[in-house]
Amino acid sequence: MAFPSNYSTAPVSEFLLICFPNYQTWQHWLSLPLSLLFLLAMGANATLLITIWLEASLHEPMYYLLSLLSLLDMVLCLTVIPKVLAIFWFDLRSISFSACFLQMFIMNCFLAMESCTFMVMAYDRYVAICHPLQYPFIISDQFVARAIIFAVARNGLFFLPVPILSARLRYCAENIIKNCICTNLSVSRLSCDDITFNRLYQFVVGWTLLGSDLIFIVVSYSFILKVVLRIKAEGAVTKALSTCGSHFILILFFSTVLLVLVITNLARKRIPPDVPILLNILHHLIPPALNPIVYGVRTKEIKQGIQKLLKRL
Numbered sequence: 001m002a003f004p005s006n007y008s009t010a011p012v013s014e015f016l017l018i019c020f021p022n023y024q025t026w027q028h029w030l031s032l033p034l035s036l037l038f039l040l041a042m043g044a045n046a047t048l049l050i051t052i053w054l055e056a057s058l059h060e061p062m063y064y065l066l067s068l069l070s071l072l073d074m075v076l077c078l079t080v081i082p083k084v085l086a087i088f089w090f091d092l093r094s095i096s097f098s099a100c101f102l103q104m105f106i107m108n109c110f111l112a113m114e115s116c117t118f119m120v121m122a123y124d125r126y127v128a129i130c131h132p133l134q135y136p137f138i139i140s141d142q143f144v145a146r147a148i149i150f151a152v153a154r155n156g157l158f159f160l161p162v163p164i165l166s167a168r169l170r171y172c173a174e175n176i177i178k179n180c181i182c183t184n185l186s187v188s189r190l191s192c193d194d195i196t197f198n199r200l201y202q203f204v205v206g207w208t209l210l211g212s213d214l215i216f217i218v219v220s221y222s223f224i225l226k227v228v229l230r231i232k233a234e235g236a237v238t239k240a241l242s243t244c245g246s247h248f249i250l251i252l253f254f255s256t257v258l259l260v261l262v263i264t265n266l267a268r269k270r271i272p273p274d275v276p277i278l279l280n281i282l283h284h285l286i287p288p289a290l291n292p293i294v295y296g297v298r299t300k301e302i303k304q305g306i307q308k309l310l311k312r313l
Contacts, residue, residue, distance in 0.1 A: 073288030
């Protein structure tokens with residue numbers, strides 16, 4: 001297939017997304033598993049949200065935070081995957097200037113909001129295990145509301161400049177993005193201007209926010225582990241750890257996929273460029289698909305709520 005010319009005398013008004021520039025045939029056999037993963041992610045998260053909404057026994061702060069995580073996962077999936085599948089199935093490669101930068105903002109902001117949600121969930125487990133008598137007073141509905149406002153305000157404020165800085169660049173020549181999605185680096189490197197500040201801003205802000213969240217999570221679980229190891233009652237350690245097991249697995253999914261993506265991008269010269277593109281897509285699919293399944297399998301209350309929901313249907 002012949003692609004449109006890379007150069008134009010007029011300013012760029014739209015971009016062309018070229019998935020897997022070196023291996024175009026990948027998209028044909030990838031479309032089916034990606035579609036199935038997308039349906040699984042959307043269906044599982046929707047089921048979890050409906051279950052928590054309808055089941056009165058699940059109207060507690062911990063499950064409200066889990067609902068927030070599911071909602072963020074669904075938004076991220078809807079922001080990225082339908083466009084990827086449209087490219088695979090219908091060859092709809094074009095994306096408007098504004099839609100590209102909106103996608104960029106949502107991906108950056110909501111990814112950081114997920115990280116912030118994991119941090120709040122770690123604090124929730126810390127209070128539940130280390131200060132159980134104070135838990136109802138500390139982790140209240142008001143606490144969850146304030147945490148959500150904080151996550152939205154913090155990440156929206158710090159990541160809004162990312163698409164703004166990219167949109168203000170001059171795109172006067174090349175308009176072909178060698179990626180399936182509008183990542184900041186994929187788009188900004190097409191600009192005629194110097195992008196040093198653009199790249200530096202995202203690097204500093206991204207690692208400052210995600211890094212501080214990760215440090216807080218590690219500290220929280222260190223205190224949890226310290227308290228749990230002091231418990232001498234038979235079976236108490238297992239019970240205490242099981243309450244954190246699901247949350248820890250979710251963090252592991254999120255961190256592992258993100259870490260692999262970062263490593264592959266740093267080793268870009270040694271790894272085919274199509275590999276980071278594929279990992280970027282999977283990062284928006286695998287955690288959203290697995291998160292509700294892990295909680296559904298490991299949490300008795302959610303499992304019972306889903307069973308009640310299925311009986312109503």
